[in-house]
Amino acid sequence: QAQLVESGGGLVQAGGSLRLSCAASGITFNVNVIGWYRQALGQQRELVALISNGRSTKYADSVKGRFTISRDNAKNTVYLQMNDLKSEDTAVYYCYADKFFISADNWYNFHEYDYWGQGTQVTVSS
Numbered sequence: 001q002a003q004l005v006e007s008g009g010g011l012v013q014a015g016g017s018l019r020l021s022c023a024a025s026g027i028t029f030n031v032n033v034i035g036w037y038r039q040a041l042g043q044q045r046e047l048v049a050l051i052s053n054g055r056s057t058k059y060a061d062s063v064k065g066r067f068t069i070s071r072d073n074a075k076n077t078v079y080l081q082m083n084d085l086k087s088e089d090t091a092v093y094y095c096y097a098d099k100f101f102i103s104a105d106n107w108y109n110f111h112e113y114d115y116w117g118q119g120t121q122v123t124v125s126s
Helices: none
Strands: 003-007 010-013 018-025 033-039 046-052 057-059 067-072 077-082 091-098 100-103 106-109 120-125
Touching: 003 091, 018 033, 018 091, 018 120, 033 067, 033 077, 046 067, 046 077, 046 100, 057 067
Parallel strands: 010 120
Antiparallel strands: 003 018, 018 077, 033 046, 033 091, 046 057, 067 077, 091 120, 100 106
8 A cells, every 4th residue: 555644844934944754655666756746725736846766856946946855765755855935835745656757857747656645734924
């Protein structure tokens, strides 16, 4: 049974930092990308950051230079270090994993597995 469990969310003031963690278990070896999406109240879910098995990374333009995604394969855990947080970063953050085809800057999601975590709330106060 595949499982993604997020932790590390909370309330932080604007300009502050948080680190999210996602512990993965039971994920098939065909899954080669894991990362983070977020959904603000009344908004659509959007990509935040992804990292491949080869440690290639992809970021949303809105978080480039502020957020860093990393992974510890020995712990089956992916992290999202979020610095200089802004009120517009307030959202539920979801861990996600699936099989992608990656070519240069193009990341094609096969949507073959669509593994999602339960989400963790991040609230940034201004």
